[in-house]
Amino acid sequence: MRLNAQPEPRLTVTRNPEAGAQSASSAFIEANTVSIPFTEIQQDHIIPVYVKDNEPLISQSDFIQTTQELVNTIFRGEQVLSPAIRCSHPIKGRTPEAKDKPANQLQDWEKTLYYERMMFVIEIPTVHDTIDGNPLTLTVGGVKAYNLDNLYNKKGAAEHFKVFIGFKNMVCTNLCVRTDGYLADLRVSSVDQLYSAIYQLLSSYDQHLHLRQMQSLTEHSISEQQFAQLLGRCRMYPHLPTDDKKQIPALLYGDSQLTSVCRDYYKDVNFCRQEDGRINLWKLYNLFTGANKSTYIDQFLDRSINALDFASQVQGALQGNSTSWYLN
Structure with a gap:
């Protein structure tokens, strides 16, 4: 599928990212990651801020929701699964009232948490093919790693994101990504800029060329x-x-x-x-x-x-x- 690359106005979508079946039933990345539900990221994780003005960075939940909106819009009519999310490098804290408490006595409401690095994938199982007997499904996802951002700055500074579209090998959950389906260093300062950049990537990706390249490897x-x-x-x-x-x-x-x-x-x-x-x-x-x-x-x-x-x-x-x- 190749689509017109002209950006569309951003739509307001109220769809729950966790509704329906979830993508990637087993780990697409292992390392030192843990599986995190979207509701936990949205409701329980704090959002890092810029030191100079205390303004928030784009949250991981906003990144996931923005990508989900676009996938549902561009691939309208296809089955789109809810995101599978994995996180690593937890940054723990505590509320001021609990600053003198021993760690083993902290109540849940006295703890704060966010993960420095997060990756998610969204599967579109009705867009699929097979190579050498391996079923492949179209997959969209992204990475947000706050360690790449300069937090000693003011709101408006560029934030770093990685976004991709490719295929997931269903026999092993290996992700297959090609250069034209990857934004390695996407820098934006607002959710609207993020939306526009992801739209351009998804609409310019040539899935057929990618599949032909991978199929030729079997020869x-x-x-x-x-x-x-x-x-x-x-x-x-x-x-x-x-x-x-x-x-x-x-x-x-x-x-x-x-x-x-x-x-x-x-x-x-x-x-x-x-x-x-x-x-x-x-x-x-x-x-x-x-x-x-x-x-x-x-x-x-x-x-x-x-x-x-x-x-x-x-x-x-x-x-x-x-x-x-x-x-x-």
């Missing part, structure tokens, strides 16, 4: 020896001299994620090697997106994009269209 495979060389080069990459690194496409995966890729090459139920050791690039890509679930929220989407770029670079080398240091 190429590497041997066990090539996989071993590729993984070894991946481990070497962070330690290369700076000048050498500049000549090589960046790899954002660290040693712990690469260890997961290696383990799952042998053990993953859905994406392990064939009996002769070969593995197609779609499965290799999913080994990387699966390992990405252990990434912290604020780095998750960048690594997701990097996984598809990496698989496509390997594909180009196998086709003879380019060379790859990782396979040389």
